[in-house]
Amino acid sequence: MTTRHDALALDADDALAPLRQLFQIPDGLVYLDGNSLGVLPRATATRVAQVVSQEWGEGLIGSWNAAGWMALPQQIGDKIAPLVGVGAGELVVADSTSVNLFKVLSAALALQRAADPARTVVVSERSNFPTDLYIAESLGRQHGCTLHLVDRPEDIPAALGPSTAVLMLTQVNYRNGRLHDMAALSAAAHAAGALTVWDLAHSAGAVPVALAADGADFAVGCGYKYLNGGPGAPAFCWAHPRHASQAWQPLAGWHGHAAPFAFEPGYQPAPGITRYLCGTPPVLAMAALECGVDTLLAARPLGGMAAIRAKSLALTRLFIDLVQQRCGGHGLQFASPDVDAQRGSQVCLAFSADSAAGQAGAAFAVVQALIARRVVGDFRAGDAKDGLPDILRFGVTPLYTRFADVWDAVEQLRQVLETGEWREARFNQRGVVT
């Protein structure tokens, strides 16, 4: 049996523990939802206030040059680049993950169409994040391509063939925390003549990502999850240098023009990844994102992403062990992989107890009961038709999650299940955001 004392000993031994001080975390809160919205870095409020009062308030329009606002998409991109295994100048920060996916998937489809018009299929997972599937579906309406959804990760290689244009995956699946083998799947895609588009929403800043070494073609990622950039933070996109200048992306705006301030009536795409920009960067949000990315870079002298990954696995392993030791007999099932190499930075539990849960569902009610006890995880609705169970998700963020937090979270989960308090009506009201 693992005791709370054991968890405290792990914290005392943890080289990354001092990084928690970089964040403002409410007292007594166990926050296991950094995979949905990362916590606030202490530096952010001061930095954003400075940009507002000085750069904007005093500098006004002159700050585009004087404060370097124009360069923010590349400058922050260069800070994210080493976190995902690509070179400086290859990645830009812009727009949202959904919009960036639209841009890179369009570009990948255009490259494939030019090479072989018979390649019209985008292969993905049925359990991929819905926005990714919606974007692919809507591109399909425009370009006449179709979406082929695979139910089990093992079936992905067999789904690739002469009609496949693109393999589009989220590296760590949002529902089940499964970490795909990017190198193996990229190789399988290339062997079948397909290109790969990777969504790094749950992997950038959470697991070491090696886009270049693993043979990826295009990637997008999210700024407000493990990069701690704040709600709705700008996202990023990357195209392999061999592709970046080969196609137009469909949202050709003036910031992607080779000479934005020439104000020419005709579009000339900038070389490289800069053409993936569209309009004016959101400077305030960029300032917040940069503070978030800096918190990850602060881990560099302490071992960087390798140390973050090692601690993440230790945290999720502790979570799994404790659930097994302490929460038996209530019908919880692990929905995330038990094998370390296949698990991202979250533990997912399926829970669908009897109908006494009411309309909102048992898993939803358990998450609400935990939130009332100051343990924040989240709930993701399943879909019986597609065989997807309701899920409780618990994300760990090694920059600020402590081993004792994991112990406390599982203890609260145990109490919620043992007392049956999740069945109370007050835990069955669904809000807009789950």
Ligand SMILES: *Cc1c(COP(=O)(O)O)cnc(C)c1O
């Ligand atoms: C969080 C997430 C997104 C978010 O997209 P937005 O455009 O920021 O709303 C997209 N894809 C995946 C896989 C995600 O996990």
